[in-house]
Amino acid sequence: MEPFKKFTGLVAPLDRSNVDTDQIIPKQFLKRVERTGFGKFAFFDWRYLEGEIPNPDFILNSPRYLGSEILVAGSNFGSGSSREHAPWALLEYGFKVLISTSFADIFKNNCFQNGILPIVLDSAAVSHIMSNSLSADQEAYMVTVDLQNQIVTDDLGLSKNFDIDDFRKESLLKGLDDIGRTTLLEKDISIFEKNRINRW
C-alpha cells in the first residue's frame, strides 16, 4: 500500500444515508477475478442510463466534481454486503478519503485494507462539508486531510479533529499491510495452535 500523505482535495457530495455496497458496486461486476477494473463501474446503476450513457441527474457526473478525491456522504455509508469490490471501485474512481457521520463495520475495515481513510465527523461538520461541496458559490470546494495530526480543515474556517484507531493510523501512514504485521507474531500463533491441539 502507498503511505497516506497529507493532501488537499476536491470534495464530491453524496447526500443520502445508508448507501449500501450494492449501490457502490452492483453484483454483475463481482464475477471478475482481478482486483482492478472496478472504478468505471462504481455507482453503476445511478451513474448510467440505458446503454451506459452518463446520467446527467447523478451528482458525481457533474463536471465540477471531476477529479474529486474526497467523498462526503450521509450516515451508515457502506452498509450491506462485505464485498471489498466496493472500496476497490471507490479507490480506482479516485477517492482516498470518505467522510460521514458513520460507516458500516465491514466496509470500514475493507477501506483500511486498501489505504482509504474513512473519517467520522459529527453531523455539524459533515453538514458544513456537504453544503459547501453542494453550494453553487463554492465551485471547487477543497478540504485538507492531515492524518498525522488527525485533522480536517478548509478555507472557510473548518478545523475539526477526528478519531482513528492507532493501529490503523500507523498502517496507513507507513503503508503497512496487516499480513506483514501479523507475520511478526508467528511464534504466538504456533504456541496457540500447539495448546489448542492438546486440548482435544
Added chain:
Amino acid sequence: MINKKTLFDKIWDSHLVSQSEGQPDLIYIDLHLVHEVTSPQAFENLRLNQRSVRRPSLTVATIDHNVPTINREKITDPIAKKQIEVLRENCQEFNINLYDINSSNQGIVHVIGPELGLTQPGMTIVCGDSHTSTHGAFGTLAFGIGTSEVEHVLATQTLIQRKPKKMEIRTNGDLPIGVSPKDLVLAIIGKIGVAGGTGHAIEYTGDAIRNMSMEGRMTVCNMTIEGGGRAGMISPDEITYEYLEGKKFIPNNKDFKEVVDYWDSFKSDSESEYDSLVEIDSQSIEPMVTWGTNPGQVTQVSGKVPDPLDFIDSEDQENAARAIEYMGLEPNMLIEDIKIDRVFLGSCTNARIEDLRSAAKIIKGRKVSNNVNAMVVPGSMIVKIQAEKEGLDGIFKDSGFEWREAGCSMCLGMNPDILIPGERCASTSNRNFEGRQGKGGRTHLVSPEMAAAAAIKGHFTDIRNWNI
C-alpha cells in the same frame, strides 16, 4: 466474586493469540468458509507474495453465489464460469476441501456449514460474506470479512480485531401463531434501525429464542448484519446439541456427552453484563413486510405504506420518499393491496427444510396466481434431496412453483435469476436494496409462509387469517 462472562467473552478470550496494550487483538479462526466471489483476489495475492494457506484443513469451500439453478452443467456466462474454475484451481493448488457443483453437499455456504456440522458451539467462524452471522445461532462468533481479510486468514489463520461492544436483544414472551423468526428479526431491525447494531456483537436471548428451532435461530442471526451488527449469536442449549448430534463433522472419536459438556461451557453466565439492552415484546409482533429499500423500512402486514411526513427526522422523510418512489408505491396504501409479479423462496435466510415445509403447507392444494411467477431455490442439495424425499417438490410443482437446484440465486442476482425493471417480488431473502435482485427490481422481504400466501393470492395477505 466469580467473573461473569457472556458467550461472546468466552469465545473471544479463548481465541486470543496475542494481546498488547493499545493494539487490536489477534484472534484465532477455527473455521474459514470460502466461495467463488470474494476469494480469487485473495488466492492470487498469496501466490504473488509466495505465501501458503496455513491450515487448509480449517478451510472449506463451496460454489454458491453465481451458479445457475437450472442446467448447471452448462454455465453460459463466461465470466461466471471463469470465476468458478478459478476457485477449483485454487482449492486444488492449496489443498482445500471443495463442495463443487456436482457434490451432494453443495449449497449456500451458510446452509451447508451447519448441516454438515462444521459449525460448532464455541468456534470463531469467518467468511467473505456478510451473512456469516448466521452461524452465530450455534453459539459461535461468526462474522463477514472482506477479501483482504480472507487472504489474512488463509495466510495466518488469524484476524486482527478490535473487540466490539456487546448488545443483548431480549425477547419477552413467545411469538404468536403465524409469526415466524423472519418476522421477529424484521421487527427487531425495524426497531433498532439498519445501523442500530453497528460496532456490536449482538446476543439474542429470551423466551422466543429459547423456544425456537435451530433453523429459526439461523434466520434471526443471519439478518443481524441488516441491523448493522458485527455478529449475531445465541447461547447453545439442548436444541443446539440435538441438531448437531450425528452430523458429518461432529467429533465421533469422543463420547457425545463430553463434546456437549465442552460446548455447554460457552453459554453466557446468568447475570453477565452487556453494554446495552434492547427488549422486544415478542407477543406483539405480526407478520412483517418491507415497503422500502432497506430492511429497516418495514411494517406489519395489517399496516400501510407510511407517509414520509409520518417521520419526524428530515433524513428519514427523504429516505422514505425516495424509497416509496423507487418501489412504485403510494403513501398510505394498504400493504395487503400491494400486488406482486414474482415470488422467490430461497437464500441463506430462509431456504432450509423447515422453511420449505412451512411454505408447502400453505400452498398445498392451491394454485399460484396467474399473474405470478414463483420459484423455490433450496439452500443446499441436502435440503433439496430431503424435500424431495418428503414430496415437497411435488406440492410446489403442482401449485405452479418452479423447483430449482441449490444456490444463492435471486437473493443477489449474480446468476441468471433476476428481476426485470419494475417487477415486484415477494422474497424470503435478506436485502431489499435498490436493484439487489436486478436493476429496477422491487423487493419486499417476507417470511416463507407470507411469500407462499402472496404467491397464491397475487398480493400480500395476512397468513394469520388462513386456516392451515
